Amino acid sequence: MSAPNADPFPSTYRPIPSGPVAIRNATILTATGPAIPNGTILLRDGKIVAVGANVTVPSDAQVVDGTGKYVTPGVIDTHSHLGVYAAPGVDALSDGNEMTSPSTPQVWAEHSVWPQDPQFPRALSAGVTTIQILPGSANLFGGRSVVLKVVPSRTVQGMKFPAAKYGLKMACGENPKRVYAQRGLMTRMGNVAGYRAQWILAEQYRRRWDKWLVDRKGDPPARDLAMETLAEVLRGNILVHNHCYRGDEMAQMMDIAKEFGYSIKSFHHGVEAYKVADMLAANGIAASVWSDWGGFKMEAMDGIRGNLPLLHNAGVKTIVHSDDANGMQRLNQDAAKGISEGIGLGIRVPEDEAIKWITLNPAWALGLDDKIGSLAAGKNADVVLWDKNPFSIYARAEKVWIDGAMLFDRLDPSQQWRTDFELGYVPAPKVWKNEK
């Protein structure tokens, strides 16, 4: 970062030490190539060492039998409010939306995250290993996101994905104009004027600081937390995640990005993304969408179950996201709905492609596709063993590894994380046999 405060809340995450693990005889969906039947994956020192049909298992490796089971990369969710809208959903824990001004790029989601939110272990139990926590969508500029590993920790710093870029949450449409109808904005044109006014200020701020950083002449310019965030976006160091339902508004946001020279990494909640799929593909913008949730407000009316396959077919980086602690645990099922609807539309998306919707593509949108999102030698060992094909409704994550350490085992209650909050309040887990 070129701002004066390079990293004031640095990650303290370290992988949990673990021995080598080999999962054998499983169907492996790598998210980089065709499915590997009867495959083996070897994890060592937090990394994936080898994946394939013929992998030699060293004698010191703990062997996990994957017969009849599936292995995928850890599931990644680009859109979550875990920790900032924690459970139970009481006012005292409602820390996700700084609804004091339409423009609050100065707030950082990590400063609201409660690491003891019991939603974290439930996400992990569903195979979710990396999540982006975003501020809410009341504001045009909601604040900075943070990318977390879904791991037990006393502090948010202990969950922060090392070296992950920050995101900037922006929001279009109904929410800002509804929230600020009495105090500022009340129309979509007001929204757009609001974005542009801030970018104009941010551009001035960036120029002033960048000049000083080169010249070092005189006192540094005054710091402004809001402008620091926006200037970092203009420098390409913070990724834009833009809540935007309607296709026509996405087209306008793309123009605003061009006017001020920044990139939008992903639109979120794009229930109408399929209407502008060609534009998203041409501009290299990912679409983070639900499979079929919509209809709850005017701008969500045109949600369709065919969104995922239509986007995929148009060459858009297609992502299933949740925005919901329950939905986050079913991203695989949502992807299956997308595959199924695609068949009805005559668009065949193979399972080894659709798996990217919940792994490699969200990794790309977070700028982390060199580290996570697929099963390849050298990548972080974030791995899920599913008891069945993950596109089946009956599939459950059985074991979950993050950086090579097994952090969840459905068959062993002692390997199931319970937050401080849960002790005494939430009944302890038992092994529930599936007697299907």
Next chain:
Amino acid sequence: MRNEMRDVRRESGSPPSGLWPLASGLVRALLLAVVVVSTGESQTIAITGGRVHPVSGPVIENGTVLIREGRIVAVGANIAIPPDATRLDATGKWVTPGIVNVATTLGVVEIGAVEETVDTPARGRGDAITASHKVWEGFNSNSPLIQVTRNDGITTVGVVPGGGLVGGQAAMIDLSDGSLTDMLLQAPVAMTADIGSKGEHVGGTRAEVLQRLRDLLADTREYMRRRADYERNATRELAARRGDLEAMIPVVQGRLPLVIDANRASEIESALNLANEFSLRIVISGGAEAWMVAPKLAAARVPVIVGALNNIPLSFAMLGARQENAGLLQRAGARVLINGGADGFNARNVRFEAGVAVAFGMPWDDALRAVTLTPAETFGIADRVGSLQVGREANVVVWSGDPFEPMTRAERVLVRGVDVRRPSRQDELMQRYKALPPTYRR
């Protein structure tokens, strides 16, 4: 069944005509094709060769479901097929009764955030008691969400009012063609109450909420005993207005089930005690911690409406929420109904809720029953829908496979013998944008 509903005026809505000028030839062809193969009510239809799940009995491999004039006239392995019958080959397919989504706002809430399309909850007079509220009177049979829902194999929905201490009366509605009058199966089927939500007009403590409900039940009895005095203004003030007291009569008589929203184990136990005290027929809904009191629910023969996609301790009353809830209740011998997708847009997703219940321990047959026959029995319509039996309405779905799997598609959806699968508004949008119309290519 009450007769007032016959007076319900149909909402006249115009079709979304604006869509047509741009409708692609493909969509029109699709519409025509479907209309042509639509099976009329007067026809005889034989669904043959499928794996038939009657729910009321064991699976029939290579079974036949014979339908005449909108009703099922035979189900079995060796059914003689009349020569005039239209045959629907279901070889390799699964055949089930139409799915019942027991608790929705389909047709009464179109777009949650657009007030003019929202017809629940009732406002009442500030006392949170709106027992006289007949939610189905606000039902819009022209809602495009009905087509979306039935295309996924949902053929019957419960339309349920929300809000307040006593929200009002629910109805069961077939997703057939026609107006509300045609679609209404039975109304009311239940009264709704909520003892788990404190609130300004409801009560400040759980005990106060319960006491208000007790007062209402007691005063309904008082009203029944002293109706003449009431008409002469010779009674003390009662706990609700006249219309609401009238509406509560079948509840205190034990004729109309009272669906009680309760999540915390203690709230569920309170509901059971209340049912004992007043000899009510109750159904628990919500039931996040129902598994903790499963034996009591089973012993009291109180049905429980639960979802399976919720393991989040969303409130202090739901700390025990877990996905095994339905399966644990089932194994304790309780009667389980599975719901999910309460709003119209998501009503179709209830079949996935049943699938997740299976993944977390509910036997598959019980899960199918929990979204078909058990809700029909609980709300008094099992003689009409919920199973494939002779004499029942021909609400039948032919699935490409296991109905709980997302990859499975509902290939035929018969409601009262008519194939109602047609392109929904969502299908039209999909077709339009699959190949961009020329006017949109800029």
